[in-house]
Amino acid sequence: MTTDTDRIAQAHQILADLGVTVADLQALEPGPRPVPTLATYLPHVRAAAGPGSRRTYGSYWDRMATEWGQRPLDQITASDIEAMHRTAAASTVKRRNGRNGRHAGEHVIAAARAIYNRAIADGHIAPDASPAHRVAKPRRLPSTRRALTTTELQDINAAARRSGNDVILDALLLRIHTETACRRGGALAITLDDLDHHHCLLRLREKGTTLRWQPITPALTNCLTDHAAARGAVLPTDQLLRFRDGHPVTSRRYDHLWHRIGQQLPWVATQTISTHWLRHTTLTWVERHFGYGIARAYAGHTDNTGPATTTYIKANLQEVATALTAMTGQPHPLAD
Structure with missing residues (x-):
């Protein structure tokens, strides 16, 4: 105790020699950081x-x-x-x-x-x-989207081919989404370097920075190759989907496409059917015929939420290609 008292006295003396008080030191202590506006x-x-x-x-x-x-x-x-x-x-x-x-x-x-x-x-x-x-978020309501019937899908494709100033592009867009079940952003992000002509694969970049190779039919592979060559996609990083004047396609093309289809098919406008319904259609078919694991891989889902069994039911690229072959009736080089 005596030693502590001596040290305190010495400290006070040093502060006095410096002309500094304890209050001065306390004033230098940082206060709470102000909260920004x-x-x-x-x-x-x-x-x-x-x-x-x-x-x-x-x-x-x-x-x-x-x-x-x-x-x-x-x-x-x-x-x-x-x-x-x-x-x-x-x-x-x-x-x-x-x-x-x-x-x-x-x-x-x-x-x-x-x-x-x-x-x-x-x-x-x-x-x-x-x-x-x-503040509690409102409970999510079930989606009104559903899988289209075969007849509905055929009618939509026929309507796309009967209208518009670029029916080749519109038919190609519908085919991409039907085969791959990709989202609109995934299709718009496709570059020339994302097409593997030899293995009939398309590299897709979608939400959450996910990246995957998706099997496509040889027919679609050839159509995409011809489309890129005819419309000016030259560099590996060039966007593949383009208008006839060579400009890259934007999301507005989808808006115009579904508006035109809705004018010809009133039920499309009434139900507000969009590109995402094609994803529902394809994935529902794959799930019904090949099971949840392959449908999950076909969709490009990589999240870890849900039942623990999702860890053990991952499908490989060959199984996805086999499902594509069964759905389209066209052979694929990777299909079993």
Whole structure:
């Protein structure tokens, strides 16, 4: 105890010699970091987000910045987010395939959670202080999409060939999605280097940065090769799908395509059938005839959620090619 008292006295003497008091030292201790305002912090959230998140949540982030931009993150409440959720759901434009604004309301909550997930990771707020995570997301309703019948699929392809200024391109788009069950973004991302003509494979890049080789028929392989050569895809990184003037196809082509088909087939417009219905159609057929494991591989699903048995029922490329052969009636070099 005597030694400690002596050391304290010595420390006080040193401070006195330096002209510094204990209060001066306490004033130098860093205080709690100020919580940034939403307007200040939102650019960091956008920069860290992927293109899909920016596209989906961008308009909601803009709305939040307008209403809450000058408020620190810890002064935005769950009630504020709940109120915006209700407003977004009520003000949604009514569409045939609408769900009374459920998706818009869900996106408000998801957009707010994206902000606070980043704020927690950056140490601006405590994990249990996020107001966005105190607002419950609305329960997801079952999808209205279904597998098309053989007759419906035939009618859709026939309608595509009867209209439009580029029926060859439209028929090719429908064929790609029917054979591969890929998503729209996957087809638009195909480059010349993604086509393996020898093995009749197509490399697909889809959401979640997934990457896979998908078997396609020799007929589709030849059509894609001829299409690329005729429309100016030269470099390995050139987008394969192109208009007749050589410009790359965009997602707008799909919008125009289904609008035209809906004009000829009213039931297509009534049910708001889209490209994703082709994915449902193909994967349902594969599952019914070849089982869940092969359908899962055909879809390109790589997530680990679900039953533990999914670990043991992975299908290989040859099994997917065999399913393709059975579905199309065309041989494939990798099929068993």
